Every structure is written in C-alpha cells, then in structure tokens.
Amino acid sequence: SYELTQPLSVSVALGQTARITCGGNNIGSKNVHWYQQKPGQAPVLVIYRDSNRPSGIPERFSGSNSRNTATLTISRAQAGDEADYYCQVWDSSTGVFGGGTKLTVL
Amino acid sequence: EVQLLESGGGLVQPGGSLRLSCAASGFTFSSYAMNWVRQAPGKGLDWVSAISGSGGSAYYAGSVKGRFIISRDNSKDTLYLQMNSLRAEDTAVYYCAKTIGSYSYFDYWGQGTLVTVSS
Numbered sequence: 001s002y003e004l005t006q007p008l009s010v011s012v013a014l015g016q017t018a019r020i021t022c023g024g025n026n027i028g029s030k031n032v033h034w035y036q037q038k039p040g041q042a043p044v045l046v047i048y049r050d051s052n053r054p055s056g057i058p059e060r061f062s063g064s065n066s067r068n069t070a071t072l073t074i075s076r077a078q079a080g081d082e083a084d085y086y087c088q089v090w091d092s093s094t095g096v097f098g099g100g101t102k103l104t105v106l
Numbered sequence: 107e108v109q110l111l112e113s114g115g116g117l118v119q120p121g122g123s124l125r126l127s128c129a130a131s132g133f134t135f136s137s138y139a140m141n142w143v144r145q146a147p148g149k150g151l152d153w154v155s156a157i158s159g160s161g162g163s164a165y166y167a168g169s170v171k172g173r174f175i176i177s178r179d180n181s182k183d184t185l186y187l188q189m190n191s192l193r194a195e196d197t198a199v200y201y202c203a204k205t206i207g208s209y210s211y212f213d214y215w216g217q218g219t220l221v222t223v224s225s
Contacts, residue, residue, distance in 0.1 A: 001168070033211040035151070042201055042215040043151065054213065086151050090209040093165045095141065095153030 002091035004098035011104045012077045020101045022070040022087030030089045032070040034063060037100075038083045046085075047072060077105050108132040108214045110202050115219030122192050122223075128185040128202030128216055136160070136180040139205045141212065142187050144198035144221075152198070155187065158208060170196075192223045 005023040012018035022032060032050050035043035045054050047063040050070065060075045074081055082105045087098040114126040128140070142154040155176040156165045164176050175188040185202050199220050203212035 031211075035212070037151075042217050043212070044215075045211055045213055048211040048213075084150075088151075088153075088211070093156075093209070094167065095143070095156065097143075097151040097153060100150040 001094070002089070002096050004087055004089065004096055006085075006087060006098040006101045008099070009102045009104065011106055012074070013106050014079065015076055018074040018077050018081070018103055018105075020072040020074075020085050020087075020103065022072070022098050023068055024070075024089065026068060027070050027089065028065055028067045030065075030091070032063070032065050033088045034072045035086045035088065036081075036083045037086065043086065074103070077103075079105050081105055108204065110204065110214060110216035112200065112202055112216045112219040115200065115221045117222045117224065118192055119225050120193060120223055123188070123190045124192065124221060126187040126189065126200055126202075126219060126221070128187075130183045130185065130202075130204070133204070135178075135183040139208050139210075140178060140185045141203045141205060142176060142185075143201045143203050143212070143215075144196075145201070145218075146195070146198040149198075154200070156205070156208070157185070163208075189221070192221075194223050197221060197223045 034047040036046045037043040050065040051063040062073045109131045111129045141156045157176045173191045177186045199218040201218045202216045204214040
C-alpha cells in the first residue's frame, strides 16, 4: 500500500517561514492535498491539488510537489498557525493520509 | 452554507455493531462523493470509506473491508456507515467528509462522532 511520510514535528519562529514535507514514491505524479487540524476541531483544507488555496485561506499558505516530496510552506508564521498538518493523496481508489506534523510557533 | 452533522456514535462491546449517520445540507447531495474518515484518540487521520454520488460505487480501507458498509439515501441527503464486528482498534472519532469528485480533496468535514469499542 502507498505510504506518505511526514516529520512528527516542525518548529518555526514567529514571523518566519515553516516548511512541512510529505514524502512518497513518485508523489509528484499525484495530486496532494493538505489539511490543518487544531485541537478538538475537524480538519480544514488549506491546499488542494498541490498548490491551490481554497477561498478564505491566507496567501501565506502555499504548496509544491515534485518527484518524491510535496511541501507545504507557511510564510510569516503566526501563533494561530500552530496545529497539526496532514497531507493526503489517492492511490488505487484508496485515500491515504500522512501521519501528520505538529507545527509549533515559537 | 454546507453542513455535515454526524450522529450514532457511542459505546459498543467488541464484536458488536453500530450505524453512523451524516445528515448533509447546503449542497446538492446526490452530486458529490462522500467519505468517512476516522481519528483514533491522539492519532492521525485514517481514511475509512468512500461512496460515489449515485451510490453505485463504494471503496474501503483494507482494515474495514468486509466489516463496514457505506451507503447513502439521496432522498434524505444522508450518508451512513454500518459497522459490524467492531474491534477495540476501531475506537475513534468518525468524520464524514464531502469531496468535489471521486478521488479528490475533502472540502467540507463534519464535527465528528465518537465511537468507543470496549467491554
């Protein structure tokens, strides 16, 4: 089965840029979606199809996808960005999530 | 405004059954594939099952195949998950989630319903 690998945690200083990676075999050939989840809340879509932002998501959130790594980039990180982030793809009619990354804003 | 409201969670013994429901509103329910995604306490997201807009196609994670059945009633704008032969490892918050199309992103999520499998 297809696997997605994310770092368990990423830390970023307030106002700096955070990058969260999502590794998978030839993930560059797939559409990658990213979700933000804060404690006690349902996930929220922040990036779809590699690099597209839904309405209401700040321009500070961006995404890229190439070869074996997809990346979620959060510029000018704010305290409110502190959350768990998950990447997701489809493989053989099966939904696959990465293990999640806890973003800490220092 | 899109709304998804799950119900039916609770405490069930190992080997038991439970049926979850997800009432949808704010969009043309029959036009969209729907999914169930779960999250065990303190763990990550885990896709469970998907069903096409017509209900004619259904897909399952290997961990639930043969035990869970996804279905929908488009006349009632409601999604279901029949869970049989429940195990302790099925304990989780179960979310219903809407997708734009098959094999697409989850653009709306419900608030979830907790299923606890324990004796």
